[in-house]
Amino acid sequence: MRLYEAERPRSVVVGWDTLEAPNWRILQFPAYQGGRHFDDELLEQLDVLPVFAHACGFAVGKAPGYEADDFLAAAVAVGEERGWTTLVASGDRDTFQLASELTTILYPVKAGEIARIGPEQVRERYGVEPHQFPTSLRSAAIPLTKFQVRQGSERRLRQNYCDATQTSKR
Template identity: 60%
Template sequence: MARRPLLVIDGDSFAHRAYHGLPKTIRRKGDRAGGAIVGFANYLLRLWQEEQPRAVVVGWDTLAEPNWRALEFPDYQGGREYDDDIVDQLDILPEFVAACGFLSGKSARFEADDFLATAAAMEVKAGGTALVASGDRDAFQLASDKVTILHPVKMGEIARIGPAQVRERYDVEPAQVPDFIALRGDPSDKIPGARGIGEKTAASLLKRYPDLEAMLADGKFEAQADDLHLYRRLATMVTDAPLPEIPDMVPSWDKAAALARDWELKALSERLEQLAAG
């Protein structure tokens, strides 16, 4: 039998998507917000049931202190503000992941992105394949013959992104995505990009040159070289985030159901109980 894939999930991406997509009337014990928990759980269960992975790793940001990118570039993601209700739920979602029998990656100075890249690299090195679920297009840099990106789009659809789909969307290779971001910039992360360079020009340059280094060696962007090196580094998902070996996992839906009951999330607990029974 072929080895089942590893499922790697961007926890913050799906929790934020759920928080903004579900009614704020979903409450848990103590009249605290519960929509992000329920919505994230729905995504997790859907992905588990559809993909039947051998194991699940969920990557998380650490909001309490700056990550390595913000330390190198203080403007990184500058101005982002989060409602107390989403922060409260992000704090306890790793507990739910653990109750399901799965692994969370969360550590000071690393972002969720880095845990996604690390887990995928570990799986490929071990001879397996990985499915990386993220709403962040930065993850397209991970696409390969061994790594498929599961990218949520409209109406609950999840697109499967491989190298061909990256080329179709951006006209660059997956490995060029960090160079592309460095040149074009990324407003959501407050990465400025090269002056006067937009998406089409960035892609056309990466047709002529394999990467940013080749452009700089040819004398382009000489006055911006240091900045562009930094932007590319910020856009690159690193593969040295602290993760243990990833064994095969059997879900503990009964424990997750008990936790959901304790949080007084009745519909979620009932769904988990059904999974545990079936």
């Protein structure tokens, strides 16, 4: 909520992983995210927080077989298609590949401090263009998710995003 108050966005999309059904990455690469364990308290929150986000008027991207990454990438695609300035708040460096002249990544670096990552920061930090970022991480043996917007997630997000935008205009 502090980030929302500080940035005052026109609309917000919140993406969530779904743990009840395997996503397409796990089906394609069974070792993907292997060995992850979630505390029961966190799992309870994963059921409640999307309801809270929706009650705040935010568009919520959560569906069996999809990850939060799918919805974030779809939101950026919609924003860029419309020429909007887009902010992606995430502690996942995978999002750096979304950085562009229109899209800035808000990346937490330490208690309360947020770095703004654009194409220049990706080039400075990693020596690659944002679209090359997944490949550079793979060569450094850092596990990551490659964003790939599936038609279903993009279609679902477009509908939720348009609904939330209309709601926020009222």
